[in-house]
Structure formats: C-alpha cells, structure tokens
Amino acid sequence: MPKITLSTIAKKANTSVASVSRVLKKPHLTSSQIQLRVYKAIEELNMDTSKNFKPYKPIHNSGKILIIDNQLFTKSLINIGLEQELKEKQYQVFYLQFPYNNKSDIHHIIRYVAQNAFDGIIIINDAPYLKTLVAYKNTLPPIVLVNHFSLDFVCVHFDHLLIGHQITKYLIDKSHSKIAILLNNETLTSTMLLLQGYKQALLRASIAIEPRYIIHGCFTYQHARSAVNKLINSTKSPTAIICTDHFSLNYLNKNNYKEQHHQLPDSMVLGALHQANENKAKLTKPLTISYFSASKELKYNELDSLCRINKPLFKMGQKSAALLCELIENTIKPIKRCTIINTESMFY
Incomplete structure (x- = not known):
C-alpha cells in the first residue's frame, strides 16, 4: 500500500499542502470549509492521523466547554451538577451526541473541537470511541471522564x-x-x-x-x-x-x-x-x-x-466540572488521575 503523504491528502481535498498542514498543526488558523475538505479526504483515504496533529496548547480561552453525553437517560443529576459548577465559573456549555460507527468518525470530534475552540471536554459514561480517542488526546484540550473508570484519562467515578x-x-x-x-x-x-x-x-x-x-x-x-x-x-x-x-x-x-x-x-x-x-x-x-x-x-x-x-450523581457532576476547571487553569498537573466519589448508605 503506497504511503499517504500530505501531498496525497492535498490532492484528494483539492487544496494546497500548506493548507493540509495548517489543518493538522494549527487548526485555529484555517476555515471550517478547508477543515471539512481535509478531514473528508483523510477519511476517504483511511489514514491514521494520530501522529500528525500538533500537541494541544491553551491558546483560545474561549470560555466554552464541550460535553459529550453518552447517557441512556438524558438530563441526569450529573448534568445538573456539572452545569451548575461550570456556570459559576462563567463557562458556556455545549452538548454533543456522537454516533460512532467506525474509527475514522473520531475526526468529527477533532474537527468540531478545533472549529469551536473549546477550552475543555467532559465525557459522560463509557463509549466505544474512547479507545480510539486515546491516540488523539494530546492534540485536544483537557478531558475529564465522569461515571467511568479509565487508566488513560482523568476521571471521576464510583468504587x-x-x-x-x-x-x-x-x-x-x-x-x-x-x-x-x-x-x-x-x-x-x-x-x-x-x-x-x-x-x-x-x-x-x-x-x-x-x-x-x-x-x-x-x-x-x-x-x-x-x-x-x-x-x-x-x-x-x-x-x-x-x-x-x-x-x-x-x-x-x-x-x-x-x-x-x-x-x-x-x-x-x-x-x-x-x-x-x-x-x-x-x-x-x-x-x-x-x-x-x-x-x-x-x-x-x-x-x-x-x-x-x-x-450522588449531582456531586459527581460538580466534581468533574471542578476538576476540569483546575486542569484548564493549570492549577493541577494534567496527569492520569481518578477521583472516587463515595456512595452514601441509606439502608433501613
């Protein structure tokens, strides 16, 4: 199989090599139209781009947080807790329901984050795309998982x-x-x-x-x-x-x-x-x-x-939002870390 280069992507996307490079390395300097064409070409070429993106740097300060919600039951106490905490920190909250069919679909998240310049991401619950997302996490803003244990991401979960x-x-x-x-x-x-x-x-x-x-x-x-x-x-x-x-x-x-x-x-x-x-x-x-x-x-x-x-799902939502704010403000190191929320016995 021939090697896929930036030139190959540029030809497929009908754009320049420089434009492809900017989409992968400096997406904030490219238009959404160019990003769409480049990502579409990458998907059609079935290219693994995890090593082509430039590591994330906090250059936006947009005041926007993306919540990818994988819950069966929407608007849970988790949502209320994290929304309350983020509102107090004066962040805007944006929700994304992400249908995931194949590995190339991960580019939809990356493109959406780049186009909207989010400061951080909260992902509620386990999801099949998380294994693929691990390869791209250094190119994305701080991510916190809530209601799911992971060794690959900062997470808030129950024991x-x-x-x-x-x-x-x-x-x-x-x-x-x-x-x-x-x-x-x-x-x-x-x-x-x-x-x-x-x-x-x-x-x-x-x-x-x-x-x-x-x-x-x-x-x-x-x-x-x-x-x-x-x-x-x-x-x-x-x-x-x-x-x-x-x-x-x-x-x-x-x-x-x-x-x-x-x-x-x-x-x-x-x-x-x-x-x-x-x-x-x-x-x-x-x-x-x-x-x-x-x-x-x-x-x-x-x-x-x-x-x-x-x-206490409400407390879990609050804690995940507070943890993400700390990561964004760089008050804690963005290392692998998990926070356990204790349950409360109510037996009688």
Missing part, C-alpha cells in the same frame, strides 16, 4: 467494587445467606466490579456463591419480572435481591422500549418489586429488595420502603 461489597454485607448482617443479584451489561467495568464486590462479601462470610442467583442481562422492567419469577419458583429461592443501577448504561436503544415506565432508571427494581408482590403467597416471608438511588430524596412511592444505597 463499584466497594458498593457491591457494602450492600451484600449489609444483607448478610441482616441474616440473609441466599442473596441474588440482577445485573445489566456484563461487559461494563462497573458491572464486573459490582459482581466482584458481591462475591467477596459472600466468601468472607463463608457463604457459597450460587451461580443461579447471578442474573445477567436485566435491563428492563420485564427482564426483572421474569428473573424474579424464575428465582421465586426455583427449589432454593433467595430471601434477598440486589438490583443493580442503570446510571452507566449508554449502549441501549431507547426505541426498544414500548412503555414509558420501562425507560425510567428505576424500571428494573419496579419490575422486581411488582413480581415479588404477585408471588407473595409462595414466600414464607417478604423478599428483601435492595437498589441504587441517584438521590437521597423520598420518591413518595413503593420504592421508599426498600433498602437502597445512594449514588
């Missing part, structure tokens, strides 16, 4: 291992030894860590891990109903169930849900609770159901009677 252990130990201390757990996307790091914490708590209490109590693929109201029905009707039904949270889901298609309440963050726990109530006659005592809440506030519904653990 899901501790959460899983904490809630399982609480149930064990309440004399439960048959504890089931409903999990969603088993490929997510947060889900895997939560499961590890659950298993560790059981093993430390000398309780054997029962594979039938570990249910994967619970995303919806109906998934949870089906799982709980199967558990209750099994020969060794559990006395307690932990419902994992949906706060880090971002790969689901909302159009797959037909009923409105299936789209809510509490859909899984509601499904589990409703099925447990229907099967109450088959239980020797009420099933203890635990779940994760994004707020300390009462919901004034049936969920208020369950035991829960609060994941």
Whole structure:
C-alpha cells in the first residue's frame, strides 16, 4: 500500500499542502470549509492521523466547554451538577451526541473541537470511541471522564467494587445467606466490579456463591419480572435481591422500549418489586429488595420502603466540572488521575 503523504491528502481535498498542514498543526488558523475538505479526504483515504496533529496548547480561552453525553437517560443529576459548577465559573456549555460507527468518525470530534475552540471536554459514561480517542488526546484540550473508570484519562467515578461489597454485607448482617443479584451489561467495568464486590462479601462470610442467583442481562422492567419469577419458583429461592443501577448504561436503544415506565432508571427494581408482590403467597416471608438511588430524596412511592444505597450523581457532576476547571487553569498537573466519589448508605 503506497504511503499517504500530505501531498496525497492535498490532492484528494483539492487544496494546497500548506493548507493540509495548517489543518493538522494549527487548526485555529484555517476555515471550517478547508477543515471539512481535509478531514473528508483523510477519511476517504483511511489514514491514521494520530501522529500528525500538533500537541494541544491553551491558546483560545474561549470560555466554552464541550460535553459529550453518552447517557441512556438524558438530563441526569450529573448534568445538573456539572452545569451548575461550570456556570459559576462563567463557562458556556455545549452538548454533543456522537454516533460512532467506525474509527475514522473520531475526526468529527477533532474537527468540531478545533472549529469551536473549546477550552475543555467532559465525557459522560463509557463509549466505544474512547479507545480510539486515546491516540488523539494530546492534540485536544483537557478531558475529564465522569461515571467511568479509565487508566488513560482523568476521571471521576464510583468504587463499584466497594458498593457491591457494602450492600451484600449489609444483607448478610441482616441474616440473609441466599442473596441474588440482577445485573445489566456484563461487559461494563462497573458491572464486573459490582459482581466482584458481591462475591467477596459472600466468601468472607463463608457463604457459597450460587451461580443461579447471578442474573445477567436485566435491563428492563420485564427482564426483572421474569428473573424474579424464575428465582421465586426455583427449589432454593433467595430471601434477598440486589438490583443493580442503570446510571452507566449508554449502549441501549431507547426505541426498544414500548412503555414509558420501562425507560425510567428505576424500571428494573419496579419490575422486581411488582413480581415479588404477585408471588407473595409462595414466600414464607417478604423478599428483601435492595437498589441504587441517584438521590437521597423520598420518591413518595413503593420504592421508599426498600433498602437502597445512594449514588450522588449531582456531586459527581460538580466534581468533574471542578476538576476540569483546575486542569484548564493549570492549577493541577494534567496527569492520569481518578477521583472516587463515595456512595452514601441509606439502608433501613
């Protein structure tokens, strides 16, 4: 395969070599039209440009922050927290929903950032393009990930291992030894860590891990109903169930849900609770159901009677925005760093 040079790109883009060089090295000196032509040529040539861009230098001071939001549920408490913090720092906030189909699509982010001269970027939740973005991060303004752990970026996240252990130990201390757990996307790091914490708590209490109590693929109201029905009707039904949270889901298609309440963050726990109530006659005592809440506030519904653990998403949004502001102001070194937001127990 012939080597792709700046001359090759210039010919494809119908522009000069100097223009291509400026797009890659000094994008702030080029027009959006020239950038569009050059990036389109790069994509058509399937060129890896990660080593062609000039390292980022804070030359803009535009007062603009880009938020790339990968949440299934929009306008969460994370958004409110970070928007409040950024507003106090007098930053303008711009949102981007980024559909990612192939590796060359990463150029859309790079072009958008260059054209708008953002001072910093916040990315909410894990996303498949993050692995590709790592190669380009030195050419982009400071980036902070929120609600996702990463060794490659500065990040603000929850310690899901501790959460899983904490809630399982609480149930064990309440004399439960048959504890089931409903999990969603088993490929997510947060889900895997939560499961590890659950298993560790059981093993430390000398309780054997029962594979039938570990249910994967619970995303919806109906998934949870089906799982709980199967558990209750099994020969060794559990006395307690932990419902994992949906706060880090971002790969689901909302159009797959037909009923409105299936789209809510509490859909899984509601499904589990409703099925447990229907099967109450088959239980020797009420099933203890635990779940994760994004707020300390009462919901004034049936969920208020369950035991829960609060994941303060609002605080997470505030912390991620404050951390990004510190990076922009160069008050902390832009090294790999992660900040853990502690959960708050609300068991009763």
